[in-house]
Structure formats: C-alpha cells, structure tokens
Amino acid sequence: MPLQAAPGQANARKGEQTAARILDVALEQFSRLGFERATLNDIAAAAGVSAPTLHYHFVDKADLWQRAMWQLRDVIAREEQLLQVAADATPLALLRMAMRLFIRISWDHPALGRIVMLEGMAGGERLAWLDKHLIGARNRRITAIAAAAIAAGELQDFPPAHIVITLQMAAASLVTLAPLMKTSFGINSQTATTRAAHERMMVDAILAGFMVRPPAKTKAKR
Numbered sequence: 197m198p199l200q201a202a203p204g205q206a207n208a209r210k211g212e213q214t215a216a217r218i219l220d221v222a223l224e225q226f227s228r229l230g231f232e233r234a235t236l237n238d239i240a241a242a243a244g245v246s247a248p249t250l251h252y253h254f255v256d257k258a259d260l261w262q263r264a265m266w267q268l269r270d271v272i273a274r275e276e277q278l279l280q281v282a283a284d285a286t287p288l289a290l291l292r293m294a295m296r297l298f299i300r301i302s303w304d305h306p307a308l309g310r311i312v313m314l315e316g317m318a319g320g321e322r323l324a325w326l327d328k329h330l331i332g333a334r335n336r337r338i339t340a341i342a343a344a345a346i347a348a349g350e351l352q353d354f355p356p357a358h359i360v361i362t363l364q365m366a367a368a369s370l371v372t373l374a375p376l377m378k379t380s381f382g383i384n385s386q387t388a389t390t391r392a393a394h395e396r397m398m399v400d401a402i403l404a405g406f407m408v409r410p411p412a413k414t415k416a417k418r
Contacts, residue, residue: 215253218243222264227307230314231261231322261322265330271305272334279337287345288407292399294338295363299395302371303386309368335360351406359406366402370394 221243225234236257240250254260275297282293302309312331315323326332335357342356351359370377374385383390 211253214243214245214249218245218250218253218260219264219267222260223267223307226261226264227310227314230318231257236260262325265311265326268305268308268311268330271301271308272330275301276334276337286350287341287348288350290341291338291345291351292403294341295367295399295403296395298364299367299398302368303391306371306374309372313365313368313372349408352408354406363398363403363406367398 218239222234222239225239225242236250237247239260240247243250250260254263275294278297279290279294282290285293312326315326327335339356339360342351342359345351346353346356370385370390377383377385385391385394
C-alpha cells in the first residue's frame with residue numbers, strides 16, 4: 197500500500213493550498229478593483245472559502261494585500277538575474293533587454309502593471325511599501341541604465357526617470373487596456389501575433405524615439 201501523509205501533514209498541506217488560492221484571487225481582485233473596492237467577503241467567495249477561513253490565514257485586508265503583492269517578488273527577481281548576466285552589454289542594449297523583459301512580464305503577470313498603475317496614481321502607504329519591497333530598486337536600476345545610455349551618447353538628454361516611466365507605462369498599456377482594445381477594435385490582445393507586434397513597436401519605435409539620431413548627410417555640391 198502507498199504511504200499516506202500523517203493527518204497533521206495533510207492538514208498543513210491543505211491549509212497551504214487554501215492560502216495560495218486566496219492569494220491568487222486577492223492579487224487579481226486588488227489589481228482590477230483597487231484596494232478600497234476589493235472586499236474580503238468577495239475575495240473569500242471567489243476563492244471558494246468562508247470569511248472565517250480567510251481570516252484564519254490573514255490578519256486583515258492590509259495583511260492580505262501585502263502578502264498578495266509578495267506573489268510578484270520572484271517575477272521581479274528573475275528579471276534582475278537576467279539583466280545581471282548581461283551586465284557587460286552596452287547601456288542601450290541593456291535598456292532594450294529590460295524593455296523586452298518588462299513587456300513579457302506584463303503579459304504573463306498582468307496584475308503587476310495594473311497594481312503599479314493604480315497605486316502609482318493613488319500614492320500613499322501602499323505605494324511606499326511597493327517602492328521599498330518590490331519595484332523601487334528595479335526602477336532605480338533601470339533609470340541608472342538610461343542615465344548611462346545618455347552619458348554614452350546613445351539616448352537623448354531627457355531626464356532618465358522620465359524616460360523609464362514613459363517606456364514602462366507605454367509597454368504595459370496594451371495589457372492594462374486589453375478590455376478597451378477588445379471593445380473598441382475587436383482585437384484580442386493575448387494572441388501571439390498581437391503580443392509580438394506590441395513588443396516590436398515598443399522596442400523599435402517608441403524606444404527609438406529617445407535615441408540619438410546620427411546627423412543627416414548633406415549632399416555634395418556638383
């Protein structure tokens with residue numbers, strides 16, 4: 197007969213699965229509705245648990261929000277690892293790579309872009325928490341890369357932070373506004389074709405707009 201887990205182990209595993217399911221639902225609802233509009237009762241119902249069960253795993257709404265945000269930590273850490281491997285590349289090549297990674301992360305984890313958009317507009321304690329624990333170091337690292345690209349004469353001399361935020365918001369726009377694209381234009385933003393077109397537009401067109409253009413060649417007089 198196959199070995200069976202002890203009752204205590206089985207209950208612990210079931211509890212972990214329940215907490216994980218609640219966190220997945222919470223991340224989705226917080227990212228779509230915002231902190232104020234998302235309710236614990238609605239999250240519990242969508243996760244298929246009772247309100248007391250939710251409160252057994254999470255102290256309150258703020259605790260649930262923070263622990264849901266931690267779901268995104270590994271996503272950002274993976275991007276940092278990939279950029280570190282390519283640290284010897286030119287600043288512009290690193291910025292291109294960072295843009296491609298950000299776009300792909302936005303597609304695979306759309307809650308990240310929505311959360312940053314919502315909390316970035318609202319400001320306050322939750323944004324400060326995100327900056328400290330999740331996105332601040334990343335944003336400042338990419339800004340340093342943009343500054344290095346400016347110093348190398350690869351990008352125009354715009355404020356580096358403005359460049360980074362503009363590129364990030366433009367990159368995440370198609371993901372965040374997927375319902376608008378569907379309603380207004382009948383476009384499914386999740387198809388491979390649409391995703392590839394968006395990535396190409398962001399890297400080859402939008403980013404190129406910040407690049408230093410070589411001086412135009414003058415025609416020799418005959």
